[in-house]
Each structure stands twice: as structure tokens, then as C-alpha cells.
Amino acid sequence: EVQLVQSGAEVKMPGESLKISCKGYGYDFTTYWIGWVRQMPGKGLEWMGIIYPGDSDLRYSPSVHGQVTFSADKSISTAYLQWSSLKASDTAIYYCARQYTTSSPFDYWGQGTLVTVSS
């Protein structure tokens, strides 16, 4: 069974760093793209970007480029989203999802990771 399992909720202070994870099960992790989608409180879905774990090819949305970093460790079928210096505006639920090609839909989603940034 295909599953994407994300790390648990985080509460951080502004300026702190953070790395959240998304682990794939039940399929060849190296042959699907992993996307990251942000959902701010009470708001809609925002496409952040994608990474191909097979060779770490990356695409970032202009709105997050330089603000976050995607990475992946194919040996443990895990993708990561990280921040070096969090802001209150980073408070959101972050979903990972997989897609077969860059133009394919997201067919399986993780359960989401709630990140709360507050002083």
C-alpha cells in the first residue's frame, strides 16, 4: 500500500531552524517526484515546489525560493523540507504528495505537518 508518512507537529520560535520529513512506503521512492504544499490557517493550498529523489532535481515556486530548502535521502525513502530561520508567517500545515512526472497530479498525500511559529 502506498503511503506518505510525515513527521509530527512542531512549535518553534521565530528565528529557529526546522526540518520536517516525509517518508514513502509501498513504492519505488526514486521514481516519483515529491511535492510540498502549504496551507496557511484558514486558507487554500499553495504549491511550494517539488524534488525528484532519484537525482535531487528541484523546482521551487518563486514565492518560497530562497526561504526554504528541499532535500531527499533516497536510501531511507525520505524527503525533507527545512527552514534556516522561521518567521511567524511560516505557520501553516505542510503536506507532501507524490507525482509521477512534473505535469502529473498529486495522487497520494501525506497526513500533513502543522508548524506553529510563535514567540
Added chain:
Amino acid sequence: QSALTQPASVSGSPGQSITISCTGTSSDVGGYNYVSWYQQHPGKAPKLMISGVNKRPSGVSDRFSGSKSGNTASLTISGLQGEDEGYYYCSSYTTNRTSVFGGGTKLTVL
């Protein structure tokens, strides 16, 4: 990349049909047949309902259908049921080799 334009809300009675529109540009919706629709219930992850403009993944009811004309895609739900209530988001591939979501539409079943 600007978000695709969806109506903020639509409503319908059980058994009726509703249509949700998703308007983009020739750089996204109009340029590719890579429009998808997702359903999201409160507190849950999104679920793929339609891909490639009008293809239903296995397990999705045939009450859901998609279409496209020019820069506007549409999702139609026929025979509305209470379980259809929730939020619906369209998404499209773009010329920048990225993707973009619509702002989302809240569906209320009266």
C-alpha cells in the same frame, strides 16, 4: 505565478448538479491538458478527484466529471450528496515547469 481563479463558494441541494469553474491563462489551464481537481474535508489531506482535465482515478464516483474550454476548466458534481460537502481546488501545470492551485471553492450541500 498567480493562483487560478475559482468562485469562493457554491451550493446545491441533494440530488442536484453543481459546476465549479477554474480560470487561468494560456500559460497554464489554456496551454495544457494537465488540470487536476482535489477535494478536501476539514482537517484532512486533499484527495485527487480528477486528473488530466477529465480522468477519474480508480475509486472516485462517476458523479464527478471535468471539462475544459479555453482558459477555463470546470468540475461538475451530479447527484449531490451530503458527503460531497467540503472544499475543492483546481490545479494546473504551467509554462514555468511548475504547478499552481486555485484559491479553492467551498461546496455547501443544503
